[in-house]
Amino acid sequence: MSAPPAGTEPITAADVARWRADTPGTQRRHHLNNAGAALPPRPVTDAVRTHLDLEAEIGGYEAAGAARASIDDAYRAIAGLLRCAPGNIAMTSSATASYAQALSVFEFTAGDVIVTTSADYLSNRLMFESLSARRGVRVLEAADLPSGGVDPESVAALVSAERPRLVAVTWVPTFGGLVQRVEDVGEVCVAAGVPYLVDGCQAVGQLDIDVTTVRCDFLAATARKFLRGPRGVGFLYVSDGALARDWHPLLVDMRGAKWPAPGGYALFDGARRFEQWEQSHALVLGMGAAARYALAAGVARTAARAHALAAELRARLANIPGVRALDRGERLSAIAAFECAGPDASVLVRALRERGVNTTAQTADENAVALQRLGASSLLRVSPHYYNDESDLDAIENALRELLTQ
Numbered sequence: 001m002s003a004p005p006a007g008t009e010p011i012t013a014a015d016v017a018r019w020r021a022d023t024p025g026t027q028r029r030h031h032l033n034n035a036g037a038a039l040p041p042r043p044v045t046d047a048v049r050t051h052l053d054l055e056a057e058i059g060g061y062e063a064a065g066a067a068r069a070s071i072d073d074a075y076r077a078i079a080g081l082l083r084c085a086p087g088n089i090a091m092t093s094s095a096t097a098s099y100a101q102a103l104s105v106f107e108f109t110a111g112d113v114i115v116t117t118s119a120d121y122l123s124n125r126l127m128f129e130s131l132s133a134r135r136g137v138r139v140l141e142a143a144d145l146p147s148g149g150v151d152p153e154s155v156a157a158l159v160s161a162e163r164p165r166l167v168a169v170t171w172v173p174t175f176g177g178l179v180q181r182v183e184d185v186g187e188v189c190v191a192a193g194v195p196y197l198v199d200g201c202q203a204v205g206q207l208d209i210d211v212t213t214v215r216c217d218f219l220a221a222t223a224r225k226f227l228r229g230p231r232g233v234g235f236l237y238v239s240d241g242a243l244a245r246d247w248h249p250l251l252v253d254m255r256g257a258k259w260p261a262p263g264g265y266a267l268f269d270g271a272r273r274f275e276q277w278e279q280s281h282a283l284v285l286g287m288g289a290a291a292r293y294a295l296a297a298g299v300a301r302t303a304a305r306a307h308a309l310a311a312e313l314r315a316r317l318a319n320i321p322g323v324r325a326l327d328r329g330e331r332l333s334a335i336a337a338f339e340c341a342g343p344d345a346s347v348l349v350r351a352l353r354e355r356g357v358n359t360t361a362q363t364a365d366e367n368a369v370a371l372q373r374l375g376a377s378s379l380l381r382v383s384p385h386y387y388n389d390e391s392d393l394d395a396i397e398n399a400l401r402e403l404l405t406q
């Protein structure tokens with residue numbers, strides 16, 4: 001029998017034990033908040049600390065010079081994760097910063113249309129609201145499929161009727177367990193020649209990605225979620241097509257362009273035109289280490305394990321009296337959302353944390369519209385990753401049962 005291709009071998013108990021040993025936080029907490037910020041493995045924290053120490057020893061600019069090859073490696077690792085070239089990657093401080101840089105490319109004027117979905121991330125949606133209020137942009141939501149998630153045919157109908165300036169889709173929404181059909185929407189955008197912006201914040205590290213099959217112009221992401229990198233760093237993928245059209249952020253800085261003569265500027269090649277000159281090299285190196293760790297673990301197999309753990313959680317927690325699983329969609333992610341009878345979910349999050357279990361909540365205070373659409377007053381988000389194990393699932397099930405039957 002021939003060996004399975006690298007990265008698709010079945011996961012063994014020894015793999016899980018090794019991943020947990022690499023992750024000191026697993027000894028202290030039942031961390032089921034990977035959609036918030038995952039526990040980083042040791043190579044990530046080592047990379048960050050080593051560079052901060054070097055900066056303290058020899059100086060920040062000098063340390064950047066000394067680490068040049070490792071910084072280049074970080075671009076290569078992120079590009080490897082997306083199956084693109086390093087020149088398509090811009091380092092940023094967050095997914096939101098990436099998204100804002102990409103949005104600023106477009107000269108929106110009154111009446112321009114952005115087509116999005118019912119499950120777009122709140123901060124993205126707030127940017128659209130701001131563009132509406134300040135520039136008169138119209139924001140149109142494509143319809144969902146009856147089973148949940150955006151209907152690509154509805155996107156196609158809106159694109160043909162409205163000729164939008166931009167189509168924007170959140171691949172894996174932050175609450176609600178969905179994986180959207182971004183590839184099908186990409187096909188619509190390519191056929192119509194409409195720019196396409198994907199929020200891949202919860203997808204990177206959770207899904208095995210080939211960004212060329214998504215066919216987006218931009219993909220925004222962050223390090224700290226399923227990629228298991230540090231907080232405060234993210235990246236933006238920029239397609240070859242977008243670069244060839246000289247697309248660049250409205251407020252480009254000296255990392256992105258040079259100044260050959262007054263009255264003009266000349267863009268540098270590659271996605272670096274979306275970066276800002278000042279950035280945390282320690283965090284970039286940490287994100288590079290996280291990407292290498294993900295690639296070595298094998299994203300296809302770790303994704304399958306994370307999704308299986310989330311499916312088990314949905315089944316186990318929905319069996320507790322008063323708990324309702326909210327996730328809908330043909331394809332579900334590693335994010336599981338529940339409505340729990342009784343106290344607001346934020347109270348449950350605090351009580352679970354006291355019992356060593358990490359989760360998060362969404363309350364009406366933060367996003368009333370999303371909760372209304374789900375028909376829930378608040379929701380508890382539980383997001384396992386591949387390094388979680390049965391002890392983590394047992395811990396949340398037991399704690400929730402105890403809290404809800406008190």
Ligand SMILES: Cc1ncc(COP(=O)(O)O)c(C=O)c1O
Binds near residue numbers: 121201221
């Ligand atoms: C789907 C999605 N997009 C974007 C973001 C924002 O990421 P960041 O805080 O790194 O800007 C989040 C954060 O939770 C998210 O879940």
